[in-house]
Structure formats: structure tokens, C-alpha cells
Amino acid sequence: MIFVTGATGLVGSFLLHELQARGLAIRALHRDTTPIGVFPGVEWVQGNILDSSLLTSVISPEVTHVFHCAGLVSYAPKDEDALLQTNMEGTAAIVDACLAQPGIRLGYVSSVAALGLPAEPASEQSAGTKQVVTEKATWDLGASHPAYATSKYLGELEVWRGAAEGLNAVIVNPSVVLGPGDWHRSSTRLLRYAYDEHRFYTKGLLNFVDARDVAAHLARLVLDLPAPAFTERYILNGGAYPLGDFLRKAATAFGRRPPTVAVPDWAAEIIWRLEHGRAILTGARPLITRDTARAGRQPIYYEASKVQLATGLSFRPLSETLAWATQGLKTNRTTP
Numbered sequence: 001m002i003f004v005t006g007a008t009g010l011v012g013s014f015l016l017h018e019l020q021a022r023g024l025a026i027r028a029l030h031r032d033t034t035p036i037g038v039f040p041g042v043e044w045v046q047g048n049i050l051d052s053s054l055l056t057s058v059i060s061p062e063v064t065h066v067f068h069c070a071g072l073v074s075y076a077p078k079d080e081d082a083l084l085q086t087n088m089e090g091t092a093a094i095v096d097a098c099l100a101q102p103g104i105r106l107g108y109v110s111s112v113a114a115l116g117l118p119a120e121p122a123s124e125q126s127a128g129t130k131q132v133v134t135e136k137a138t139w140d141l142g143a144s145h146p147a148y149a150t151s152k153y154l155g156e157l158e159v160w161r162g163a164a165e166g167l168n169a170v171i172v173n174p175s176v177v178l179g180p181g182d183w184h185r186s187s188t189r190l191l192r193y194a195y196d197e198h199r200f201y202t203k204g205l206l207n208f209v210d211a212r213d214v215a216a217h218l219a220r221l222v223l224d225l226p227a228p229a230f231t232e233r234y235i236l237n238g239g240a241y242p243l244g245d246f247l248r249k250a251a252t253a254f255g256r257r258p259p260t261v262a263v264p265d266w267a268a269e270i271i272w273r274l275e276h277g278r279a280i281l282t283g284a285r286p287l288i289t290r291d292t293a294r295a296g297r298q299p300i301y302y303e304a305s306k307v308q309l310a311t312g313l314s315f316r317p318l319s320e321t322l323a324w325a326t327q328g329l330k331t332n333r334t335t336p
Contacts, residue, residue, distance in 0.1 A: 001062045004028045005049055006070030010181035011109055014215040015067055049090035055097035067107045068094045080147040087151035095162035106169040107222035108159045112302045113149035116140050130299040135233050135306055163231040170221045171233035175302050178321050179211030180328025194250035201259045205299040206246045209238045210321040220311040234307035238315035253326040
């Protein structure tokens with residue numbers, strides 16, 4: 001029996017496809033209404049990952065593997081408490097429930113955000129040089145980090161804590177996950193931005209990975225490969241594009257008008273402040289926040305050769321991912 005959290009999310013739903021293709025028995029956690037007619041044969045359990053009693057009951061002796069895909073992705077200041085609850089406390093509860101059943105193997109979906117960022121460039125010349133980040137990156141405790149990144153880092157610490165207590169675990173760190181997900185959630189909002197024909201974009205480098213590739217690599221690492229003597233982490237990244245190029249390609253794939261105006265850094269600083277004020281007054285989520293305005297100013301590339309060597313799997317190119325994701329969104333969308 002396989003237990004999956006976050007099974008109705010972008011990564012979790014494609015992981016279910018992967019697991020069902022293998023003919024595995026699956027138990028999946030969901031928060032809201034039970035999905036009707038979706039993934040027949042899955043044993044759905046309604047609940048919250050903060051409910052430790054529920055987790056203890058559903059991660060029962062017949063469960064051999066747990067995939068913890070549930071997580072909150074947000075850069076809105078008002079979500080800071082929710083980020084810690086979901087990404088840190090929820091992961092701690094999952095780890096504790098796994099430790100109560102010896103022999104379980106855990107696959108944890110973290111984020112490249114949990115790797116932190118390189119030190120600030122020493123000069124303008126070095127600022128334009130792409131910096132490569134690998135699994136050996138260390139978190140800078142003295143630096144300022146977005147609340148989302150901090151919550152995922154703290155979630156990872158819970159997994160490492162579990163490993164120290166005997167839990168066998170695999171951590172994957174995907175970059176921006178792309179697929180035909182919910183228009184209003186996480187990375188799919190990037191595609192919505194292109195669909196809505198916004199004229200402006202900020203400078204930066206976007207690392208991406210196809211949701212199907214995340215599922216395939218994760219399943220291979222957790223189910224197929226021999227359990228290592230110690231916990232390993234793996235970056236999942238299909239490539240990196242300047243954000244303007246990415247948005248133009250996404251808009252073209254939708255058949256929409258692409259953005260044309262690059263916003264300089266000083267203007268982005270003004271815009272996120274205005275958006276912050278608008279969000280406070282209206283209760284709406286800001287289109288751009290301090291963290292998203294500043295994301296990508298350091299050109300960073302997340303190196304994924306370690307996982308490719310381990311699994312033997314490759315990553316889909318951006319053109320293939322965008323064609324699939326935009327077609328799925330156009331076919332299944334309601335009004336964004």
C-alpha cells in the first residue's frame with residue numbers, strides 16, 4: 001500500500017498517474033470534497049496533515065511507502081503563518097507517523113527554494129554570471145530568505161530529523177513545476193499571467209521542470225532504487241530560461257499576445273509596494289510581491305545531473321512541456 005499526501009495538487013495528481021500505471025494499491029489524503037470519478041481505485045481519506053491521530057491511523061502496517069507531496073506555495077505576506085503550519089508542522093507530523101511504522105520509506109517533495117541562494121555577487125560584472133547550485137548547497141542562517149523558502153527548509157529539517165531517528169527517506173528539490181494545474185494556485189499562475197496578456201515582465205531567470213518528470217523521477221527514486229545507507233536529496237530541473245523568453249513562449253503556446261515591456265529593477269520595487277497596498281485594501285492577492293519582484297535577479301541554474309545519473313531518466317524540453325500544459329489548461333479551463 002502506498003500513501004500519498006497532496007494527491008489533488010499538481011505534483012501529487014501526476015504521481016497518482018505514475019503509481020496507478022504500476023498497478024499499485026494507493027491511499028490518498030485530500031482536504032475538501034472527495035474527488036468523484038478521478039483516479040478510480042484510489043482509497044481517498046479526507047483530512048489534514050496536521051491531524052496526527054488521523055495520520056497514525058492511515059499510515060498503517062500495510063503501508064510500505066509514503067509520498068509527502070502536500071505543501072503550500074505562496075509569496076504573499078499574509079500566508080507566512082500558513083506556510084509554517086503546512087510546510088514545517090505538517091511535514092513533522094508525517095515524519096512522526098512514518099517513524100511509528102518501522103520499515104516505511106518516505107519520499108518528500110521539497111523545493112529548490114530550500115537550498116537557499118548563493119552569496120550576493122561582489123561586483124556588477126559577476127552579477128551577470130550564471131551561478132550553478134547543486135545538492136551540496138548550504139542554507140545561510142544569517143541571510144534574509146522568503147517565508148516560503150524558510151518553511152520548506154524547516155520542513156526538510158524535519159525529514160533529516162526523522163532520518164537521524166531511523167527513517168529511510170528521499171528528498172527531491174524541484175524547481176518551478178509546470179503542468180495543467182489549478183489556474184489560481186502556485187506555479188500555474190505563471191501560465192495564467194501569460195494567458196491574461198499582461199504587457200510587463202520582470203528580469204530574471206526561471207528554472208522549470210515538467211510535473212510528469214517530477215512524478216517519474218520521484219517514483220523511480222523511492223520505489224525502484226535500493227535504499228541508500230543515508231538520506232539523499234536530488235534537484236529536479238529541466239532547464240532555465242530568461243523570464244521574458246518563458247512568458248513569450250507560454251503566451252505563444254496559448255495563442256495569446258506576449259508581454260513586451262521589461263520592468264527595470266527600480267520600477268519593480270515600486271510596483272510590489274503598490275501591489276502590497278492594493279492587497280491590503282481589497283483583500284485580493286498581489287500580482288507581484290517583494291519576493292517575486294526580486295526573484296531571479298541573480299541568474300541561478302539548478303544542476304540536475306545527480307538525479308539523471310541515479311534514475312537514468314531525462315527531462316522534457318520547455319517546448320514540449322508548454323504545448324502539453326497550455327493545451328490541457330485551454331481544454332479544461334473555466335474562466336481564469
